[in-house]
Amino acid sequence: MCIGTPLRILSCDGIAGLATDGTREELIDLSLTGPLPAGTWVLGFLGTAREVISETEARQIAAALKGLRQVMAGGDSGDAFADLDARTPQLPPHLAAAHAAGKTHA
Incomplete structure (x- = not known):
């Protein structure tokens, strides 16, 4: 990868x-x-x-990579994923459209 x-x-x-x-x-x-x-x-x-x-994206990616390194070393991710923690899970647009159309399986 x-x-x-x-x-x-x-x-x-x-x-x-x-x-x-x-x-x-x-x-x-x-x-x-x-x-x-x-x-x-x-x-x-x-x-x-x-x-x-953008610089904002660069900082978010760097924080996520730092969090992953910490987890891989046996530690805690800290606030590396703070931008995701406050969010509810979201389907990608194509799956959200399928779900809204009533499709429940492939």
Whole structure:
């Protein structure tokens, strides 16, 4: 499984970018996003920027990944999923539409 990580662009030279996750720097391929200005947040997968994200999204993803690391180490997730804790479960739009139409099975 591949997990995307939020990265902030430090510099860009064409489709090659230098980015940081706050603890380390890495070269990333910007072929899918195109050249980006310094300060832009991206979701990186295996050395490639897959999409541009907001700073808020970057912080939420980083908090969730930190919570997962804590759980994997035997600890508590803390408030890593606070944005989900206060929400009731929601069906994806296509399943909500099927449910509203009275469908109960596939």
